[in-house]
Amino acid sequence: MKNKEVVDLLNRFGTLLEIKGDIFFKVRAYYKAAEAIEALGEDIEHVAKENRLREIPGIGAEIDAKIKEFLATGKVRAYQELTKEVPESLLELVEIPSVGPKKAKMFFDKLGVRSREDLADALAKGKLDGLPGLKEKAIQNIIKGLKLVQEGHERMNLGVATATAELIIEDLSKLPEVKDISTAGSLRRQRETIRDIDILIVSPKPQKVMEHFLKLPAVKSVNAHGETKSSILTHEGVQVDLRVVEPSQWGAALLYFTGSKNFNVKIRQIAIRKKMKVSEYGVFKVSGSRETLLASKTETACFKALGLPYIPPELREDIGEAELFPAKGAPNIPKLIELSDIKGDLHVHSQYSDGHNTIAEMAAAAQKRGYEYLAISDHSAKLKVAGGVSPQDLIKKKKEIETLNAKLKGFRVLFGTELEIDTEGNLDYNDKILSEFDFVVASVHSGFEQSREKITRRIINACRNKHVHAIGHPTGRHIGKREGYDLDLKEVCKAAVDTGTLLEINSFPIRLDLDSANIYFARSMGVKFTINTDSHHVDHLEVMRFGVSLARRGWLTAGDVVNTLSLRGLLGSLKKH
Numbered sequence: 001m002k003n004k005e006v007v008d009l010l011n012r013f014g015t016l017l018e019i020k021g022d023i024f025f026k027v028r029a030y031y032k033a034a035e036a037i038e039a040l041g042e043d044i045e046h047v048a049k050e051n052r053l054r055e056i057p058g059i060g061a062e063i064d065a066k067i068k069e070f071l072a073t074g075k076v077r078a079y080q081e082l083t084k085e086v087p088e089s090l091l092e093l094v095e096i097p098s099v100g101p102k103k104a105k106m107f108f109d110k111l112g113v114r115s116r117e118d119l120a121d122a123l124a125k126g127k128l129d130g131l132p133g134l135k136e137k138a139i140q141n142i143i144k145g146l147k148l149v150q151e152g153h154e155r156m157n158l159g160v161a162t163a164t165a166e167l168i169i170e171d172l173s174k175l176p177e178v179k180d181i182s183t184a185g186s187l188r189r190q191r192e193t194i195r196d197i198d199i200l201i202v203s204p205k206p207q208k209v210m211e212h213f214l215k216l217p218a219v220k221s222v223n224a225h226g227e228t229k230s231s232i233l234t235h236e237g238v239q240v241d242l243r244v245v246e247p248s249q250w251g252a253a254l255l256y257f258t259g260s261k262n263f264n265v266k267i268r269q270i271a272i273r274k275k276m277k278v279s280e281y282g283v284f285k286v287s288g289s290r291e292t293l294l295a296s297k298t299e300t301a302c303f304k305a306l307g308l309p310y311i312p313p314e315l316r317e318d319i320g321e322a323e324l325f326p327a328k329g330a331p332n333i334p335k336l337i338e339l340s341d342i343k344g345d346l347h348v349h350s351q352y353s354d355g356h357n358t359i360a361e362m363a364a365a366a367q368k369r370g371y372e373y374l375a376i377s378d379h380s381a382k383l384k385v386a387g388g389v390s391p392q393d394l395i396k397k398k399k400e401i402e403t404l405n406a407k408l409k410g411f412r413v414l415f416g417t418e419l420e421i422d423t424e425g426n427l428d429y430n431d432k433i434l435s436e437f438d439f440v441v442a443s444v445h446s447g448f449e450q451s452r453e454k455i456t457r458r459i460i461n462a463c464r465n466k467h468v469h470a471i472g473h474p475t476g477r478h479i480g481k482r483e484g485y486d487l488d489l490k491e492v493c494k495a496a497v498d499t500g501t502l503l504e505i506n507s508f509p510i511r512l513d514l515d516s517a518n519i520y521f522a523r524s525m526g527v528k529f530t531i532n533t534d535s536h537h538v539d540h541l542e543v544m545r546f547g548v549s550l551a552r553r554g555w556l557t558a559g560d561v562v563n564t565l566s567l568r569g570l571l572g573s574l575k576k577h
Ligand SMILES: [Zn+2]
Pocket: 418, 443, 445, 472, 473
């Protein structure tokens, strides 16, 4: 299916025309066509063959001809002509937050900047200073944006990585030659961002597995092809490495290829102290030049041979190293929270604000997941861009929830809100309205550029309100787009503990906020948490798994998280100090 390639082409075409300064109308035609094909439920090649491209809204004669040319030859002549005027590499610049097509053109025209590398160089040399309409603050934002994009290109978020890996694993698992299969590397450790995907397989017939792997529909190109190890690039540009190992070495290989690097170093040091050796083939006793295999078949056996308890993959990081490898005694590993511990979700949106589904639909989907409760926490009135709910509509919403609850069995919809903390730190609804809610999560959606003191004060102020139960996505980061605002997390944690306010672990893959290091820190301060999805669609409820992974990486047990409690336990715990 070439739908994605065609969408990419049209978007690039539009952007290059925009950089060139072509008329808005023409530029927009390309973007519209790209959007329509993105939403197309059919194979574009099939549609083209049947000469039905022009039935797709937004595709006229000109774009129709270009798509056909592309599908037939893999190229479009007019596009190649255009790149002679406007270098294709300028597209890299437009991806940078705060650099649009206009600035890209200016950098190209005035400074000869043709790529991100050129831009980095021009910035380092101060060449952007004094360009028309470019203030110091704008230059600082470009520097920040450039850094973010560079990192974002190297790493995808956990949600994207998981979706890609699971498709491939599902396909490979169907082969009778595959006896066991697992992710390894940073994906198995559930890191928030992932560079490439590692998959490990046990099979007596590696060749068969490799042949099948290289021909998967997801494969765009093959980087390396060996007997037991291959590496491919998917159409989305994700690198996937596959290794096939012997059944007898499964545990040792899994341990070794899961990492992290630092964790493996620690394990090796422990082995050396005990006159042992650990490698991808097993744990060995070493005496002189003789090596005797102690364990290799399962990870648990390998850990045991080293005198260690089983360490879950999520803990194999630098976070919590002092607890994991104490100077004296054995590691004390808590019983980490699991997805099955979660009994409800306290931050989801409905059609009352910017959600896609009705309250009843969201509730049905949550109940189907086995939850006991769901708080419909729509945006508050001031966040107009996201359809903030007016006080009048709150009355209607509350009634709707009451009527629904009267019908539901073994499940309760909670009347919630995602309360706006405004740029001055004031809360959107007054105390009388706030006292009506079952659950209030207060969030910052504006004033990201403010000073550390000011942002911290805004959030602490929200903690001090007795109706605010939790702080939503506490650092405000957007992976690959925006760093979090400058926050004094220690002060926020103190205020949270003082007032009995929860900090949210937002599971949405582009947020993953708090991140695992911050969770570990907040836990050490005595903070309690809520793990929520921030769903805007019934399908989003699924992302709870990522929040739970983060919580595990932050060493949390079910006892640290309020939405592992039963409904009655939860309502009791929400009373503030
Ligand atoms: Zn929010």
